Amino acid sequence: MSDWTNVIQAATIHDPLSGAVNTPIQLSSTFNQTDFDHFGHFDYARSGNPTRESGEKAVAALEHGKYGYLFSTGMAAISSVLFTLSAGDDIVVSKHVYGGTFRILSDILPRWGITHTLVDFGDLDAVKAAIKPETKALYIETPSNPVLKITDIRAIVAIAKDNDLITIADNTFLSPFLQNPLDLGVDIVVHSATKFLAGHSDILAGAVVTNNSDLADKIYFIQNAVGATLGVLDTWLLLRGIKTxxxxxxxxxxxxxxxxxxxxxxxxxxxxxxxxxxxxxxxxxxxxxxxxxxxxxxxxxxxxxxxxxxxxxxxxxxxxxxxxxxxxxxxxxxxxxxxxxxxxxxxxxxxxxxxxxxxxxxxxxxxxxxxxxxxxxxx
Missing domain, CATH: 3.90.1150.10 (Aspartate Aminotransferase, domain 1)
Structure with a gap:
């Protein structure tokens, strides 16, 4: 199917009970459990909600990924991915990243013993030289905000694989309609879904997508533990925005x-x-x-x-x-x-x-x- 058709298919998730073409808004913080020993798929909305799950499946499908997660803001999404790192870890980052990402890297992660190195990702030799024994990931933003710096995604992925590192790509500026980093070998894609995915200046939202089950488990753990999840009304608006x-x-x-x-x-x-x-x-x-x-x-x-x-x-x-x-x-x-x-x-x-x-x-x-x-x- 064409990209145009895929967008509509991903965002139009029919209600299996009523047949409604729009995803129902499930305004419930908790869910009844009918079995004392075996709980159902949903128990508490921070851990999962039917409306949010529909939105997460939609963003995953758009990015050609298996696992999608929605957060309360783009920075909550980016931060949650970075929070999968541990004390003593290092991350090599494009020096052309968004200011909010720079703030997390510079002012918050160092408190927890997580270091970073900023490099011009247009200089592949500089990227290679910045990798240390403690480096765990390479962080891409392409096109970057606001100078539209371009990173060769395939080349960075190759460097990462040679050094047993993961790659994280911020795809906010193009959206999955114009660029799909997972198809180029990236491990994790992040979005400020506030922007093109939602598209109407009416909500804040963040998205994370991956094809790696181990990384998915780590991201979900942070999402559930920290709790910066996207509310159901905002998820519904995000799905409506995605349709166009x-x-x-x-x-x-x-x-x-x-x-x-x-x-x-x-x-x-x-x-x-x-x-x-x-x-x-x-x-x-x-x-x-x-x-x-x-x-x-x-x-x-x-x-x-x-x-x-x-x-x-x-x-x-x-x-x-x-x-x-x-x-x-x-x-x-x-x-x-x-x-x-x-x-x-x-x-x-x-x-x-x-x-x-x-x-x-x-x-x-x-x-x-x-x-x-x-x-x-x-x-």
Whole structure:
């Protein structure tokens, strides 16, 4: 079946009792047990709920995985995967990761004796050199937030296998409709399902998917023990959002391609970062592992002052944190997604003072370009 059909099939889980085409919302924290000695599949909702289980099966199917887990936020999902590490373990991470991931790595895991090394994953020799005897995993984010850095997933997986390491990939920016890291050998995929999977700026959610039963057991143990699970109402909204994932990603990606090409030719724009452009570093690799450039791009207008002028002049995009919604969202990474980083860390990861991140929604692309044109004319 096509990807379009698979999306609908995964998110439309019929109720076996009534035949309802939408997954029922099971608002129950506990479940009656009819046998004193043998308990049923569900007992307490933190450990499992029928609605959440339907959502978990859906995200697993979308990522071509066997085991899926839903969490209360994207950071709860990422943190829960990292919490499977133990004191004395090390993890090698792309230095271009999301600011929230950086915060967990830098400010929380070290308290528990878990160390990390940040490396440019575009430099495979540097990745190999960073691996220590205590290293347990390699952490990928591709395309990265917000500079759209591309990592060669197959090459990193090969390095991991040569060193008996697991690989973790953040697939938030493309969604499983455009990229499937498990198919390329990755062990664990994480998502901020708040973004493209849900797609409507109405819930917070996180997802983890794997094909490895041992890793699945560890992730489920953390999910159940820590308890940062996704509520049933939010799971239902996530499933509803997923149903339009294919059409949303296709339309938004097509618009993002046109906007990136427009910005690349604009004399007020210093650089455009978008993996759908042939000029983008890693373009060929990205083409080999993804279906399109995606719906997010970043562009540099030269200075923080210019960025402020552009943001305040735009009339269509929302100026806010987050991405992946039906509405276009423009963000200023130095003060938003990557506010955790200091000046040197921002510079080292390519986040310049004039950089703006642009998550393209479902508005008419010509209206968005016209809005950008009038805003850029003011700098």
């Amino acid at each position: 994932l294919g059409v949303r990603m296709t339309q938004s990606s097509q618009s993002a391609q046109k906007i990136a090409q427009y910005l690349e030719g604009h004399d007020k724009v210093a650089r455009v970062l978008y993996p759908g452009l042939a000029t983008h570093e890693g373009y060929t690799i990205h083409q080999s592992q993804s279906k399109s450039g995606g719906a997010v791009l970043s562009f540099d207008v030269g200075s923080a002052d210019n960025a402020k002028v552009v943001v305040e002049a735009l009339t269509i995009p929302i100026f806010s944190v987050s991405l992946g919604a039906v509405e276009t969202i423009i963000s200023y990474p130095p003060k938003m997604s990557h506010a955790e980083l200091n000046v040197e860390e921002l510079k080292d990861t390519g986040i310049t003072p004039g950089l703006l991140r642009f998550s393209v929604g479902l508005e008419d692309v010509n209206d968005l370009i016209a809005d950008l044109e009038q805003a850029l004319a003011l700098i």
